[in-house]
Amino acid sequence: xxxKIVFLCLFSLSLIAxxxxxxxxxxxxxxxxxxxxxxxxxxxxxIVELAYDVCGDxxxxxIVKLRLTADVINFKxxxxxxxxxxxxxxxxxxxxxxxxxxxxxxxxxxxxxxxKVARKNKLDALFYAKFKKSSxxxxxxxxxxxxxxxxxxxxYLPQSGATQLERVKIEVEDLATEPMYDxxxxxxxxxxxxxxxxxxxxxxxxxxxxxxxxxATLPEEEEQPEVEYTxxxxxxxxxxxxxxxxxxxxxxxx
Amino acid sequence: xMILQRIFFILLLGYSALFAKNIEVVPPSISFKSxxxxxxxxDIYMTIHNGxxxxxxxxxxxxxxxxxxxxxxxxxxxxxxxxxxxRKSSLRDKMLYMQKHHLSYLLEYRIKHSxxxxxxxxxxxxxxxxxxxxFTKDGKYKRFKTKLYFDTKIYALTDKSYNRITKLVLQAxx
Numbered sequence: 001x002x003x004k005i006v007f008l009c010l011f012s013l014s015l016i017a018x019x020x021x022x023x024x025x026x027x028x029x030x031x032x033x034x035x036x037x038x039x040x041x042x043x044x045x046x047i048v049e050l051a052y053d054v055c056g057d058x059x060x061x062x063i064v065k066l067r068l069t070a071d072v073i074n075f076k077x078x079x080x081x082x083x084x085x086x087x088x089x090x091x092x093x094x095x096x097x098x099x100x101x102x103x104x105x106x107x108x109x110x111x112x113x114x115x116k117v118a119r120k121n122k123l124d125a126l127f128y129a130k131f132k133k134s135s136x137x138x139x140x141x142x143x144x145x146x147x148x149x150x151x152x153x154x155x156y157l158p159q160s161g162a163t164q165l166e167r168v169k170i171e172v173e174d175l176a177t178e179p180m181y182d183x184x185x186x187x188x189x190x191x192x193x194x195x196x197x198x199x200x201x202x203x204x205x206x207x208x209x210x211x212x213x214x215x216a217t218l219p220e221e222e223e224q225p226e227v228e229y230t231x232x233x234x235x236x237x238x239x240x241x242x243x244x245x246x247x248x249x250x251x252x253x254x
Numbered sequence: 255x256m257i258l259q260r261i262f263f264i265l266l267l268g269y270s271a272l273f274a275k276n277i278e279v280v281p282p283s284i285s286f287k288s289x290x291x292x293x294x295x296x297d298i299y300m301t302i303h304n305g306x307x308x309x310x311x312x313x314x315x316x317x318x319x320x321x322x323x324x325x326x327x328x329x330x331x332x333x334x335x336x337x338x339x340x341r342k343s344s345l346r347d348k349m350l351y352m353q354k355h356h357l358s359y360l361l362e363y364r365i366k367h368s369x370x371x372x373x374x375x376x377x378x379x380x381x382x383x384x385x386x387x388x389f390t391k392d393g394k395y396k397r398f399k400t401k402l403y404f405d406t407k408i409y410a411l412t413d414k415s416y417n418r419i420t421k422l423v424l425q426a427x428x
Contacts, residue, residue, distance in 0.1 A: 134293055135409030148408045152300075155307070161322035162307035165300060167410065200311045208316050 020201060021123040022055045028131050034140055043179045044131070047151055047170065047186065051129045054191050118158035124208075125201040126156045127194065143176040153190070155197040159208040164200055166193035275358035277306060277320045277427075282365045283340040285333075291370060294382055294404050297411050298363060298419065302386075305423025306361075312424075320427070323355065349393050359427065360389040370404075379412075380404040388426040398422050 028044055030036050118126045130152050139147045151168040168189045173180040281299050286292040303322070310319050326332045326339070339351070352360055369383040382402040389395045400422055402415040411419070 132293070132409060134289055138406070138409055150408055150410050157307070157310070160310050160319050162310045162320065163300075163303045163322075164307040164311065165304040167416070169408070200307075204311060207313070208319070 020125045020127070020198075020205070021118070022052075022127045028133050028136055030133075030137060030140070034137050036140060037177070039177075040140065040175060040179050043172065043175075043181060044136075046183070047149075047190075048129075050183075050187050050190050051151070051153065051194075054187070054194050055127060114156045115158055115161070118156065123158065124205040126158070127153070127197065127201075128156065129153045140176050145173060147172050147175040149175075151190070153193045153197060155201055157201070157204055157208075159204070164197055166197055168193050275318070275320050276323050276356055277359040277361060278323045278355065278357055279303065279306070279325045280339065280360065280362040281326060281336070282363060283333075283336040284365065284367060287367060290380070290404075290406070291367070293409060294370060294380070294411075295365065297404070298365075298382075298384065298402070301411060301416055301419040302361060302363065302423055305420040306427075308420055309424055309427050320359070323357065345389075345393060345395070348389050349391070352389065352391055358391060360387075361423070361426065362387045362389070373403075378406040380406065386422055386426060396426060398426055 114126055114128065132150060132152070135150060139149065149170040149172060151170055153166045153168055155164040157163070170181065170186055170189065279299065279302050281295055284291070284295075286295070306320055306322055313319055326336050342351075348360060351357075364385045364387070365382060371381050373379045373381050380403070382404055384400050384402055386398040386400070387395055388398075400418055402418065403412045404410070404415070405412050410416075
């Protein structure tokens with residue numbers, strides 16, 4: 001009986017989570033079938049970087065930063081086994097097998113992968129974000145004057161295995177040729193989505209008894225990144241005050 | 255203080271693990287005719303998961319949380335598993351399946367090829383008819399029918415449809 005209790009305690013201790021983490025989105029890889037110019041790639045980099053920065057700026061406790069791009073992998077674990085072979089992961093080093101492993105796990109078995117990351121790093125909650133690649137390909141191929149990109153910000157809670165989504169809509173003009181976008185509006189939308197999810201994360205973490213709640217608090221108004229925001233009554237989107245008059249119109253009834 | 259906090263957490267964790275209800279979401283078993291169909295089904299799948307997350311966020315008690323079990327994803331790997339599941343689709347078999355996997359709820363959504371149609375007069379809006387079933391351990395089930403709209407301009411469900419799925423899941427789990 002005592003052995004069982006000790007075992008249960010040890011098992012529970014191993015599950016104790018410490019914090020809220022963030023896994024960066026990957027810059028989309030369009031493959032060879034779609035031609036994407038440098039300006040467009042820069043836009044996607046910008047969005048990924050913004051989401052990455054917002055976590056810190058908005059008060060989300062960033063403990064683990066996972067950068068999953070084609071040539072850069074920063075990961076706490078240094079070894080992964082994939083298809084029967086061991087791969088050593090070193091930051092900023094190209095390692096074909098390991099990259100294939102990450103792409104496959106991140107894309108196809110996303111939930112299992114996130115669960116693994118969250119458990120290994122003892123996280124109460126894990127934020128991550130992604131694009132829908134097929135939608136981006138279509139948007140670039142269509143060559144329309146105005147495109148709406150959907151950037152999906154997600155919250156994964158390993159305690160319950162549930163996810164929460166926030167869809168960030170980004171309006172871009174001339175995506176295929178010279179993309180035009182408002183950086184402040186983009187940042188405001190991303191920040192708003194992350195804050196919403198952060199509130200949910202805190203509530204759930206508090207409820208299930210996570211340990212990060214003592215240190216993590218919602219940011220005060222003054223701590224918001226650089227720009228001040230006003231909320232558009234029609235759309236509910238926070239817009240920087242200086243840019244309020246130039247804000248794009250979001251149609252809720254698509 | 256830290257030790258006390260940890261002991262409290264262990265107790266809470268044990269309590270929530272004992273009473274947590276498990277749930278699984280099963281997507282339709284259709285072989286996709288196009289990437290559009292695959293995208294629609296995946297989008298709905300993600301949104302249903304969001305509904306479950308919203309359900310959890312609304313609870314005030316950890317014992318009422320739904321623990322989401324590993325689910326069938328609409329990928330090739332799970333195709334056989336899905337096909338087998340649908341072959342044994344009688345209510346009795348579902349109950350056995352739920353018992354075997356220790357599930358409190360089983361959410362299943364059904365879409366046929368003919369349920370996905372482009373709306374006449376539009377180029378980019380597709381109407382999707384979906385049926386959502388929620389099965390419980392005692393062999394009871396509820397069915398919800400809904401119409402969803404998928405916009406190929408943004409390649410995602412429209413905002414209204416997105417909210418509708420979330421509401422439907424909450425209604426189903428009530």
